[in-house]
Amino acid sequence: MPISAWHIEGMVMDILFKVLIDPFLQMGAMPDLFVQTIWDGFVTGVLYALIALGFVLIFKASGVFNFAQGIMVVFAALTLVGLYEMGLPAPLAVLVTLGVMFVLAVAIERVVLRPLVNQPDIILFMATFGITYFLIGLGELIFGGNPKQMITDQLYLPRGAIEVKMLGGFVQFQKIDIAAAVIAVVMIVALAVFFQKTRIGRALRAVADSHKAALSVGISLNQIWVIVWFTAGIVALVTGIMWGARSDVSFGLQVIALKALPVLILGGFTSVPGAIVGGLIIGIGEKLGEFYWGPLVGGGIESWLAYCIALGFLLFRPQGLFGDKIIERI
């Protein structure tokens, strides 16, 4: 017996070591790699944040949990590229795409939201599924199903990478990633301003609180919905460009929409800063996890790690990082 006892104990120690200590040793051993991973995570996080942002905008203003945000990203990117391929100059293509997104917003408001006003959330949620399916079909019908190259250069987005020598190694920063980060920040700031300063923005915030309040500001709900969905559309477009620039434009992209869910959970459905912080946490968390712990279980844990992080988190703070505490009344 002692032998096997030894044996088991050995195994346990081994596992504990692999899980609890070894990863950190690795980090310490190659800080440059560590930073690299963090950076990668950060960028992914930014993109998650952007999608989450789309969700939050819509959820805040219309209480709709817009599952279609992901496909909107894809759709926007596809349209852009598609238009370009049809021979429009890039800047024009961007404008037209914006136009398309606007039309989309209007259409959704008319066809989906207005008839379904005052329906339970789950129904609206389902409706956005409908939208998703519709857009998938439409996108593929028009632009075909196969992946496309994002027109990075034509949009004057930088290529290549900067290699910074640090921590006894090289850390590589893709210019596009930096750009992405910068643009994301710019956009978030812009949105913040839009919400704080402009009349419409205030109205939107009002809607978030109560619909009556919004009306008192003198903007009809329908207008607000259009605006919000359009804004979400813009966010989607930017996200699409960024993401497309890093990999390529395909329907596989829509899966990242699902990734935005745990982000939302961390950040809370109604909080813009929450979305961002959440995005970063998830992004970095899952990259680190994949890189350092993934191998232990054969990798690929990226696919669910995010959710489990979120789940664990939920159990302690059901209302999310920035969400406000729910007091149930009866």
Added chain:
Amino acid sequence: MFYRETGQFKTNYADDMAVFPILQDRIGIALILVVAFVVIPLAGSNFLLSSVMIPFLVFSLASIGLNILTGYTGLISLGTGAFMGVGAYACYKLTTLFPEVNIVVWIVASGFFSALVGVLFGLPSLRIKGFYLAVATLAAQFFLQWCFTRIPWLYNYNASGAIEVGQRTLFGINVTGAKASLEARYMVLLTIVTVLTWVASNIMHGRIGRSFMAVRDMDIAAELMGIDLLKTKLLAFAVSSFYAGVAGAAMMFLWYGGGEANDAFNINQSFLILFMVIIGGLGSMIGSFFGAAFISMLPTVLKFGLPALGIPLAGATAEHLTYILVGALIIFFLIVEPHGLARLWQIGKQKLRMWPFPY
């Protein structure tokens, strides 16, 4: 109009509380069963069985499962696909470990495993509500899916990494595997579905069903009435996942005849079944069947229907159109009848009962 209820009065509670109190309904059900059990197997073409009835039945079972959770108890789940997977793999392991035990037994038994897993992932449901819960179930979906592909033991280290369905017999007739006749598979499946449906409706008509609905309609009030939320919700998860599990096993063994988790039990499957439940009608047994029929048959109908209408389609385009149409139809249905086909059915029935009066 066909209803003749006059003179149907109940002299004891048992009759009054029957699932089908109206004579004409009982007749109707009997007819349907006869058709399903006798007419279709005899008269039905292979096509009807393989690409209409069998998928329909499998999905019906799954949507009953989800309906119990989402429709009756009001808990959204996006993990149905994964729970089905658990069933499938459980069944696979069981039948390979104990080949001598009859496959049908295992198909049903595998439900218990998915029930177990369901409870596990249901645990958060006490604290988490609505979309948050949906996300929690997504965790289940992805984690389990990951397990299916990353844990070779589950698929017996097949090179293909997929479930391979062997020959299994019932009363000496092949019911699974390549040699099993469609009819045999259909009959087995149909029997399972019928029995489980009956059981489900029993549960829903009793104390448990009521506490489910109580939790759905007004969980606070339910709790203040002494209904233990956690227990109830977990039970809902268990029952629901059981059905999903059986559906999954049935899907693999009686329909696909083997396959790989990522295409059979992926997130889209979960969504699809959610659609069925919503379109069919939340909180309605018959709705689950309507929904399953609608969603599972729609693509087939379009694939063969549109060309028939003289719209020539390449396979791909057809697929895209299907997507568009499904999407549009979902929205359409949500708008015209948020309570799903079941409600339409109910209204129609009411009209028939009140005929010739409008109400």
Added chain:
Amino acid sequence: MTVTHETIGKGEVLLAVDQVSLSFGGIKAITDVSFDIRKGEIRAIIGPNGAGKTSMLNVINGFYHPQQGKITFKGQTRSKMRPSVAASQGIARTFQNVALFKGMSTLDNIMSGRTLKMNSHFFWQCFRHGPAMAEEIRHREFVEDIIDFLEIQAIRKVPVGKLPYGLQKRVELGRALAMEPDLLLLDEPMAGMNLEEKEDMSRFIIDVNTQYGTTIALIEHDMGVVMDLSDRVVVLEYGRKLADGTPDEVKADQNVIDAYLGVAH
């Protein structure tokens, strides 16, 4: 539970609220309130809106947990308690804005009030035979008595969502009664009712009290009703206890007159 039931005779203290304080974040809902409810009486809690009446009920049946103070029910003292436990100890209630199970019929709603008393095994539930069915029938009989008592035979099978407000309130009362509570909490049982409905409801409340000997604590705005119905009244204002006593005493109390009765309601 029934044991303790025996131990408390009519007129003795059934429930005692002892210096209870409750606050959400900074806002104080209830401040240091104490009063008791005696077995078999009809106890009214009145006060202006936001006086913390409903919060008080929520504390009593364990939905809110008071920061300070304790509650003694049937001689057992506790500061925290899960609502479901409170229910199983014999506290039932109705809600200010009807909290029925909209998706279910009147019958099912009231039946669901029996859940605590039902315990047939899941196995039997699956087949809806044997013990399960027997149990169903047994409780159906009990529920039918209540339906008969509340004169709602006509709406037995109607989904409660379709019922007019007044009837919904009645069904809700039925659901609470189905629990055979020792203490019944009624939160504005007559809110938004017309005169006739109010009269009916008061009749039911009194009948419940006399027939089943149920102890009742109710919140009500209609002074007339309160004064007729209740044996004793406790008056809250801004979460504090203002007065406590028989209707006449309370009517006479100067604070009350200034604070509440004076105001046209």
Added chain:
Amino acid sequence: MRNAVLYGDLPALRHKYLGIWQTWTWADVAEMVRAYAQGLHDLGLRHGDTIAIIGTNRPKLYWSMMAAQCLGAIPVPVYADSVAEEMVYVLEHAGVKMAAVQDQEQVDKIFSVADRLPALKAVLYDWGRGLRDYEDDRLHSIDSLIIGGRSHFQKDPRTVSALDDLIEQGKGSDVSVILYTSGTTGRSKGVMLSAERCIAAATDSVAFDQLDENDQVLAYLPLAWVGDHYMNYAQGLVAGFCMACPESTETVEQDLREIGPSFYFAPPRVFENLLTRVTIRMEDAGSFKRWMFKTFIGIAKTYGEDILNGKPVPLGGRLLYALGNLLVYAPLKNVLGFSRIRVGYTAGEAIGPELFSFYRSLGMNLKQLYGQTEAFLYVTVQPDGEIRADTVGPLAPNVEIRLSESGEVLFKSPGMFLGYFKDNERTAETLTDDGFIKTGDAGFFEPESGHLKIIDRAKDVGKLKSGALFPPKYVENKLKFFPNIKEAVLFGDGQDFATCFINIDLTAVGNWAERNNVSYASYQELAGHPEVYDMIADHVTETNRSLAREPLMAGAQIKRFLILHKELDADDGELTRTQKVRRGFIAERYAPLIEALYNGTTLADITTEVTFEDGRKGSISARVKIGDCPVFAPDTGKAA
């Protein structure tokens, strides 16, 4: 009256109580009643005592009657909806010793007037709710009595035989029940009926319609009305069919549908309201359904009755009718709960011919009979195959009838009464020297068919100045066939032309108003609305047209009418408790209006006192418009 026992285990009574149809077999009932009787006896109810029965149709109240009759005591059913004052008159007059009542409400009524009822020893209640804290030793629950009786049996078996003796003592000739007439004219009179005569009458009629123990009826008519007592109680005991009591007054319709009675009796009013509601509901239906309904009802009108009467009908007609039956009639009857009706009767007052034929054309074997409380119950009845809307049929078995020179109908019947309780001179008035009973109705036998045709209350039938016959009820019924007209009161006796008051039917007209978006705030406003006037005018004209076709009646066409600003109401004494019009009373009450009708003015003011639900009195005044209608030359084309 206790022979019913021989039906053993067949269901005797069903009562929808606690959600299901509780059922008692005859054996149960017998046992129960005996125990109950014992209980009553212990309580001191003796031979010849009177016991009031007050409440809706509930088994225990029926048993109360049986039990009382076992002891040779006399049950006195009283209209449950009558207010304490009215009730006390009957109770006082009958000198009741006990009262078996339904619930707290009735108990309260009784106690409120108890001081005027010296004889009252005990009050028995069926439904104890709210009576918990009544301290009154006169109060007992019926259950407690039954139980008491049972235990008494157990204590000493001798009581069993003792009870039997008591029962045997009961002679058939004893008064078995006193039914108080609704009092179309003045105070209501207590009609004494004897057991043997009741049974005799019931037996005849049961044989007549071959009713047997397999039939079902729904007892929903007021206990105190001869209709219920005869049709359900007496016939039930004789034929041994199963009587079902509805769950509550609101659920009668539903219960009717569930039970699906095979024998159905209702006063015309019930059928009227039913038809009104049917028409209203159909108007809300989709255009297709409406079309379908209209066409097939049309077809039914042409063929339906003939088919029912077994007259030859063209094949096409039969087919169409069959189709209609599938699409409309059967479902309709199903919804109304009439599907299983074998025999249906209507009586109490003449039924509108159109109304009558409507139901018959649906294939419902509805028949008319004529009778009155004093006759217990009918003197003429229509046998199958000889159904006519305009007559009340030939003589019922074992009944003699002759007409007085004034055209008044006189009869002798097996079930005829013993006399009015404590009211001999009234009895004398009613009886002729040779023991015939004066009905007070004017009528004549149709020579060819031998059918009796009732025109109206003898004293109501008048003549116009022109000398033309003036039968108010006859015309009123024609008017009342229109769903929009709830009540009509005709005047014209001794005048030069006929005029009438109209009561619009609030549900029907209100519904109509909604559809034609006519806005109105009150009944009064709606009644005064010009468009409503036009509509009613059309109806009246219609009526005149049909009157013109019958030479006898042509004179009675309506020249002028007005729509009353309030509904005629029993609480105001304008109607009897059985909802019959109190013509005289109305005439004097609305004298100014009548005057206006004849002096040609188009507007009239009127102030009337009204009694509200809660008994408070108030008065409403109104300005009432008067409408004119064309009359038509008598159409001699075809004779009636």
